[in-house]
Every structure is written in structure tokens, then in C-alpha cells.
Amino acid sequence: MQDPRNQSPFNALPPVVVALAVIIAGIELIFSLGEAGIVGGRAAVGWRLTAIRDWSLIDPVFDWMLANGTFPPGELARLITYPLLHGSFTHAAFVVxxxxxxxxxxxxxxxxxxxPVILTxxxxxxxxxxxxxxxxxxxLFGGYPMAYGLIGVFTYLTTLGLARADPSRAFLLIGFLLAIQPIFGLASGAGLSWVPDWTADLAGFAGGYALAILLFPGGVQRLRDRMRRR
Structure with missing residues (x-):
């Protein structure tokens, strides 16, 4: 048996979670190095803004698609690429x-x-x-809707008694995240117009919770049985 002291702390982490964290951190590292002038030259200063323009969720883009009845795959990809982009190193670090x-x-x-289905x-x-x-x-950009989706999963698991935590802790975590949203709005240059962001976050929570029920073996029946016992 391998000595636990010699094992990597990442061995216990699920590969899909590590992969997502590495992608987010890697993108942010590239942006940060570019803004610091370490890589990419002068053009690198605008990499973050260019990526946000091309891959974040922009309402007028989808209005145009609906008005013209055309849905280019590259534009639809914004639905799943926007969580990978962040306004600052701190923003990305908290999400990771x-x-x-x-x-x-x-x-x-x-x-x-x-x-992966739940996160998506x-x-x-x-x-x-x-x-x-x-x-x-x-x-709209940033990975908080996915983080809130995981809070939704965690909430469902605590409801079933499968996670060793009080279900109220999930809602305390939501409150904490909502409280710090204005900070990231300022850090990303968006000011205090953060209401659309937290609406997306709460929708992410609802989506995560719903998918947690659907994708858990016997999840709907287990939740119904537990609610009846209360």
C-alpha cells in the first residue's frame, strides 16, 4: 500500500472536476500573463476583452439570431463557453x-x-x-452558474441525507456568493449592474437541483418518500 503522505492531493478529486478547474485556471493564466506583458506582446493586453466579445453571452447576438431565424453553431456555443471566461484573476480563483x-x-x-451534464x-x-x-x-460571463448548479446538487444530497451537512448550509453559501457579486462586478469593470448575473446564478442553482433529481438513481421517488416522512 502506498504511503498516504506520498500521494498527490489531486488523486482524490474527480477527473471531470479537475479538468474544468484546469481549463478555467489556464484561460485566466493566459489573460493575466498577457495583461502583465509577459506573453503575446502589446496585442495580449486585449485578449480578455476579445474573448469576452467573441465567447461570452450577449443578448443582442441572440436577438439577432431570433430575428433572422439563423443560429450559427459558433454563436450558440456561447451558451456553454461563457462560464470559462472571467473578469479578473480573483473572479476566476473563487470560481475554481x-x-x-x-x-x-x-x-x-x-x-x-x-x-458534466449537470454542469452544462x-x-x-x-x-x-x-x-x-x-x-x-x-x-454575461463567469462560472458562477455552474458553481450554483453544484450547490443545487449538494442541496439535493443533503435533503436525502447523503451529504453530511445541514441543508441550510447550502442556502448560507448562496447568500455568501450573492453578497460578494458586486465585488466582482467592480473588479471586472461592470460596475454595480450585477442583477442579471445573480439571476443567472439562481437559475443555475435551479437547473443543478432539477438535474440532480433526474440523474440520481431513483431520485424522484427517494425525495418524495423523504418529504412524506416529515
């Missing part, structure tokens, strides 16, 4: 921390393809809420 922590807790109950579904749910509820030129 929450995804690693919550993903590590929830992934064992949703092996193979299930957790949470991102799409957040995007649709943003597009339907608001008419704004401000882009």
Missing part, C-alpha cells in the same frame, strides 16, 4: 475554489457522464434566464 470543493463532494454520487445544464439554465428576463448590452 468553489467548483473543486463542491465537485469533490458531489461527483461520487454522479459518476461518468452525469456530472446549469450553465444553459443560467444563460436562458439571462436572455429571457433581461434586455441588456452587458455580456
Amino acid at each position: 475554489v468553489f467548483i473543486l470543493a463542491l465537485g469533490n463532494v458531489t461527483a461520487p454520487f454522479y459518476p461518468t457522464w452525469r456530472l 445544464g446549469a450553465a444553459v439554465a443560467g444563460a436562458l434566464a439571462f436572455l429571457v428576463l433581461f434586455d441588456t448590452d452587458r455580456p
Whole structure:
């Protein structure tokens, strides 16, 4: 048996969670190095803004697609690429921390393809809420809808008694995240117009919770039975 002291702390983390965190961190590292002038030359200063323009969720782009009845795959990809972009190093760092922590807790109950589906579904749910509820030129970017989706999964698991935590802790975590949203709005240059963002986050939570029920073996019946016993 291998000495636990010699094992990597990443061995216990689910591969899909590590992969997502590495992608987000890698993109942010490239942006940060470019802004610092370490790589890419002068053009690198604008890499972040260019990526946000080309890959974030922008309401007028989808309005144009609906008006013209055309849906280019490259533009539809914004529904799942916007969570990979962030306004600052701090913004990305918080998302990575929450995804690693919550993903590590929830992934064992949703092996193979299930957790990626939940993460994607949470991102799409957040995007649709943003597009339907608001008419704004401000882009949506950042991985919080996926993080909130994992909070939704965690909440469902605590409801079933499968996670060793009080269900109220999930809502305390939501409150904490909502409280720090204005900070990231300022850090990314968006000011305090953060209402569309947290609406997308809460939609991500709802999407994660719903998919957690659907993708858990016997999930709907287990939840119904537990509610009846209360």
C-alpha cells in the first residue's frame, strides 16, 4: 500500500472536476500573463476583452439570431463557453475554489457522464434566464452558474441525507456568493449592474437541483418518500 503522505492531493478529486478547474485556471493564466506583458506582446493586453466579445453571452447576438431565424453553431456555443471566461484573476480563483470543493463532494454520487451534464445544464439554465428576463448590452460571463448548479446538487444530497451537512448550509453559501457579486462586478469593470448575473446564478442553482433529481438513481421517488416522512 502506498504511503498516504506520498500521494498527490489531486488523486482524490474527480477527473471531470479537475479538468474544468484546469481549463478555467489556464484561460485566466493566459489573460493575466498577457495583461502583465509577459506573453503575446502589446496585442495580449486585449485578449480578455476579445474573448469576452467573441465567447461570452450577449443578448443582442441572440436577438439577432431570433430575428433572422439563423443560429450559427459558433454563436450558440456561447451558451456553454461563457462560464470559462472571467473578469479578473480573483473572479476566476473563487470560481475554481468553489467548483473543486463542491465537485469533490458531489461527483461520487454522479459518476461518468452525469456530472458534466449537470454542469452544462446549469450553465444553459443560467444563460436562458439571462436572455429571457433581461434586455441588456452587458455580456454575461463567469462560472458562477455552474458553481450554483453544484450547490443545487449538494442541496439535493443533503435533503436525502447523503451529504453530511445541514441543508441550510447550502442556502448560507448562496447568500455568501450573492453578497460578494458586486465585488466582482467592480473588479471586472461592470460596475454595480450585477442583477442579471445573480439571476443567472439562481437559475443555475435551479437547473443543478432539477438535474440532480433526474440523474440520481431513483431520485424522484427517494425525495418524495423523504418529504412524506416529515
